[in-house]
Amino acid sequence: MLAKNRFEGDTVLIANPGEPSFTITRMFNAPARLVWAAWTKPEYMKLWYGNSCMTLDVCEMDVRVGGAWRRVLRMDDGTSCGFHGVYQEIDEPRRVVFTEVFEPVPEHPSTVTVTLAERDGKTYVKLVQLHDSVQSRDMHICSGMETGMRETLDRLEAFVSSQPS
Numbered sequence: 007m008l009a010k011n012r013f014e015g016d017t018v019l020i021a022n023p024g025e026p027s028f029t030i031t032r033m034f035n036a037p038a039r040l041v042w043a044a045w046t047k048p049e050y051m052k053l054w055y056g057n058s059c060m061t062l063d064v065c066e067m068d069v070r071v072g073g074a075w076r077r078v079l080r081m082d083d084g085t086s087c088g089f090h091g092v093y094q095e096i097d098e099p100r101r102v103v104f105t106e107v108f109e110p111v112p113e114h115p116s117t118v119t120v121t122l123a124e125r126d127g128k129t130y131v132k133l134v135q136l137h138d139s140v141q142s143r144d145m146h147i148c149s150g151m152e153t154g155m156r157e158t159l160d161r162l163e164a165f166v167s168s169q170p171s
Contacts (some may be wrong), residue, residue, distance in 0.1 A: 018150060020067050026143050027136040032159050034131060036166035038124035041131060042099035044166055045120060053079075054165040057157035066087070071096055075104065091115075106135070114142040127171070 019027040034041050044050045048065040055062050056079050063086065064078035074091040088109040094117070097105035103119045116137045123130045137143040 016163075017156050019147075019155070021147055022141065024140060026138065026140050027134055028143060028147060030133040030135075030155060030159075032131050032163075034163055034166050035127075036128045036129055036169065037171060038122045038129045039129055039151070040166045040169050041122055041129045041162075043104065044162055046098075050165070055158060057154050058163070067095060069096060076102045083158075091118075108146075109123040114138055114145075116142070120156075129166075 017030065017032045018026060019030050023084075023099075044054060046067065046069045048067045051067070052062050052065050055065070055077065059082045060079045063078060063080045064076060067073075067075045069075075071093055073093045074090065075093065076088065077101040078086050078147045080086045090109065092109055093102065093104045095101060095142065099122055101119070101121045103117065104117055106118050107115045116120035116135050119134045123132075135143075135146070137146065
């Protein structure tokens with residue numbers, strides 16, 4: 007499918023042919039503790055997660071190993087879609103690993119690993135999403151995820167950049 011695809015701005019998506027995962031990278035102009043808080047506090051996630059054609063109606067997070075999370079996005083047309091999973095690893099503020107199930111297709115779970123590395127007050131984020139198959143990965147990428155992820159990460163950048171250091 008995709009060998010390498012660049013989003014606008016600093017966000018990069020890499021999806022190697024034949025591999026069931028994709029990688030997204032982005033540099034944020036904020037320290038790791040702020041980026042971590044944005045990823046792990048529901049009151050913050052509600053301010054940036056999603057894009058302009060949706061709202062995050064449900065954001066539940068029990069951020070501990072074995073803790074569950076759930077998000078429900080409502081689109082402008084009134085439809086909604088949910089995601090849920092379980093936290094598998096927490097290494098604050100460097101790494102979080104969790105499962106992710108897109109509720110309309112629960113038979114295709116994935117595992118997401120988010121790593122944060124801070125340098126000179128900026129945080130490099132690497133997200134790796136491992137699907138159960140290349141076909142599942144490709145369906146996820148072709149779902150419009152690319153455009154939504156770019157806007158979502160732009161919103162995250164705006165949020166963390168506006169927070170006091």
